[in-house]
Amino acid sequence: MNGYGFRQVARMEWVKLRSVRSTRWLAAGTVVAMAATGAGVGLGYRWHTPVATAAQILNNSLSGAILAQLLLGALGALTVTGEYGSGMIRSTFAAVPRRRTVLAAKAAVGGGVTLAVGLAGSLAGWLGGQLAIAGTAIPTAPLVDWTNLRPVLLTGVYLAATALIGVGVGALVRHSGAAVGLLFALLFVPSFAVGLFGESGVAVGRFVPLLMLLNSIAVTSPMAGLFAGWVSALVMCGYAAVAVLCGAVLLRHRDA
Amino acid sequence: MIELRELTKRYGDRVAVDRLNVRVQPGVVTGFLGPNGSGKSTTMRMILGLDAPDHGEALIGGVPYADLSWPLRSVGALLDAGAFHPGRSGHAHLTALAASNDIPASRVERVLRVVGLSDAATRRAGTYSLGMRQRLGVAVALLGDPGVLLLDEPVNGLDPEGIRWIRNLLRGLAAEGRTVLVSSHLITEMALTADRLVVIGRGRLLAETTVAELAAGHDTLEDAFLRLTAPTTDHRGTETS
Numbered sequence: 001m002n003g004y005g006f007r008q009v010a011r012m013e014w015v016k017l018r019s020v021r022s023t024r025w026l027a028a029g030t031v032v033a034m035a036a037t038g039a040g041v042g043l044g045y046r047w048h049t050p051v052a053t054a055a056q057i058l059n060n061s062l063s064g065a066i067l068a069q070l071l072l073g074a075l076g077a078l079t080v081t082g083e084y085g086s087g088m089i090r091s092t093f094a095a096v097p098r099r100r101t102v103l104a105a106k107a108a109v110g111g112g113v114t115l116a117v118g119l120a121g122s123l124a125g126w127l128g129g130q131l132a133i134a135g136t137a138i139p140t141a142p143l144v145d146w147t148n149l150r151p152v153l154l155t156g157v158y159l160a161a162t163a164l165i166g167v168g169v170g171a172l173v174r175h176s177g178a179a180v181g182l183l184f185a186l187l188f189v190p191s192f193a194v195g196l197f198g199e200s201g202v203a204v205g206r207f208v209p210l211l212m213l214l215n216s217i218a219v220t221s222p223m224a225g226l227f228a229g230w231v232s233a234l235v236m237c238g239y240a241a242v243a244v245l246c247g248a249v250l251l252r253h254r255d256a
Numbered sequence: 257m258i259e260l261r262e263l264t265k266r267y268g269d270r271v272a273v274d275r276l277n278v279r280v281q282p283g284v285v286t287g288f289l290g291p292n293g294s295g296k297s298t299t300m301r302m303i304l305g306l307d308a309p310d311h312g313e314a315l316i317g318g319v320p321y322a323d324l325s326w327p328l329r330s331v332g333a334l335l336d337a338g339a340f341h342p343g344r345s346g347h348a349h350l351t352a353l354a355a356s357n358d359i360p361a362s363r364v365e366r367v368l369r370v371v372g373l374s375d376a377a378t379r380r381a382g383t384y385s386l387g388m389r390q391r392l393g394v395a396v397a398l399l400g401d402p403g404v405l406l407l408d409e410p411v412n413g414l415d416p417e418g419i420r421w422i423r424n425l426l427r428g429l430a431a432e433g434r435t436v437l438v439s440s441h442l443i444t445e446m447a448l449t450a451d452r453l454v455v456i457g458r459g460r461l462l463a464e465t466t467v468a469e470l471a472a473g474h475d476t477l478e479d480a481f482l483r484l485t486a487p488t489t490d491h492r493g494t495e496t497s
Contacts, residue, residue, distance in 0.1 A: 002325075004356060087336065087338040087386040088339060091396060095356045255308060256301075
C-alpha cells in the first residue's frame with residue numbers, strides 16, 4: 001500500500017494495449033503474413049527440381065518475418081507514439097509521474113505480447129510451408145528436431161526485439177510516422193550499406209538485423225562468417241535494450 | 257491544499273509563468289482567471305509534473321506531485337478534452353488509468369454514471385462530441401475520489417445543461433472539503449462558480465481576491481476583470497467599422 005509500482009503500471013499498459021484496434025490488426029497481420037509466406041514458399045517448391053531439402057523449405061518459409069518485423073516494430077512504436085499523437089500521454093504521466101516506470105512497463109508488456117505473436121507467426125510460417133509440401137517427395141522438417149525448432153523460436157525472439165526497438169524509437173521521436181520511418185531505415189538500410197564494405201562485408205554484416213535474420217536466425221545453419229543463431233538473437237536483444245534505454249533517458253527531462 | 261512558490265517557466269526568452277506565489281485553500285472553489293496565453297495551462301501542467309519549472313516549485317499538501325504515492329487518489333485533473341486515445345472506449349480509458357493507481361473497477365462504473373456517459377462507455381472515445389469528451393475528462397478527474405481537483409477550462413464545449421451540471425458538481429466537491437482549482441477565461445462563468453479568484457496576466461499574479469471584492473467599485477464584474485487584465489492582454493481585436 002506504499003504507492004504504485006511496476007505491477008500497477010504494467011496492468012495499465014496491458015489494458016491499453018488490448019483496447020486499441022491497431023494491436024489486433026498488426027498482430028493478426030503478422031500471423032497471416034507469415035502463414036501466407038510459408039504456404040507460398042511450400043507451393044513454389046512443390047514442382048521444383050531438384051527436390052528441395054527440408055532446410056530449404058524451413059529457411060524460406062520463415063521469410064515472412066521480413067514483413068512481420070515492420071508490423072510488430074510499428075506495434076511497439078505505436079504503444080508510445082499513439083499516446084503522444086493523441087494527448088493520452090498527459091493522462092498517463094499524470095497517473096504515473098515516474099516516467100521510466102511507464103516505459104519499462106510498455107517494454108515488458110509490449111515485449112511479452114509481441115514475443116507471443118512473433119512465435120505464433122513463426123509457427124504459422126513453418127506450418128504453412130509444411131502443409132504446402134504435404135504429399136510430395138520433399139522431406140518434412142518436424143519441430144521435435146532441435147535444428148528445426150531453433151530457427152522457429154529465434155525468429156519469434158527476433159520479432160519481439162524489433163518491437164522493443166520500436167518502443168525505444170517511439171520514445172525518442174514521439175511521432176508515429178517518424179518512428180515507423182526511422183524503424184524502416186534502421187532495419188533495411190544497413191543491409192544495403194554492407195555492400196560498400198566489399199571483402200570485409202561479412203564482418204560488418206553479422207551485426208546487421210536483416211542479414212542476421214535471413215542468414216543466421218531464421219535458418220537451420222548460419223551462413224559462413226555469421227554468428228550462431230542464438231548469438232545473433234542476443235545481439236538483437238542488445239539493440240532493443242539500447243533503444244529502450246535511450247528513450248528512457250530522453251523521456252525523463254522532456255515536457256509532456 | 258495547492259501551494260505555488262516562486263513558480264517560473266520560460267520558453268526561450270519568453271516568460272510564460274513568472275514567480276507565481278499562490279495558495280489554493282480547500283473547502284472553496286478557486287477560479288483561476290486570465291486572458292488567453294496568460295500562463296494558466298502552463299501553471300496547471302507544472303502542478304501535475306508534466307512540465308518542469310525553471311525555478312520554484314508547486315506542492316500538493318506539502319509534496320511535489322511526482323512524490324505522491326497514488327497520484328490519482330490525491331489529485332484529479334482535467335487538462336484538455338483530448339487527453340485520451342481516440343480508438344479506445346471511454347470505459348477502457350478509465351479502466352487503464354484506474355489500474356495504474358489500484359482504483360477498484362467499481363469506481364469506473366460510478367464515475368461514468370456521475371458524468372452521464374454510462375450509455376456511451378463502450379463506444380470509441382474518438383466518436384464523442386466535444387461535450388462528451390469534457391465529461392470523460394471530468395470522469396478521469398473524479399476517478400480516484402481525490403481531495404484536490406484541477407480543471408482547465410472545464411465548461412468549454414458544454415451545453416447550458418452541462419455548464420450548470422459542472423458548476424453544481426464543483427461547488428458540491430468544494431463543500432465536501434476538497435480543494436478545487438478551475439481555470440477559465442470566462443469571468444461571468446467564474447462569478448457563478450468560484451468563491452475565490454486568482455487572476456494572472458503574462459504569467460504574473462495580478463490579484464488574489466474574492467468575486468465580491470473584485471466587483472466592488474465597478475459596474476460589472478466583467479468591467480473589473482478587463483480593467484485588471486488590460487495591461488497584460490496580448491491579442492486585441494477591433495470593431496469592423
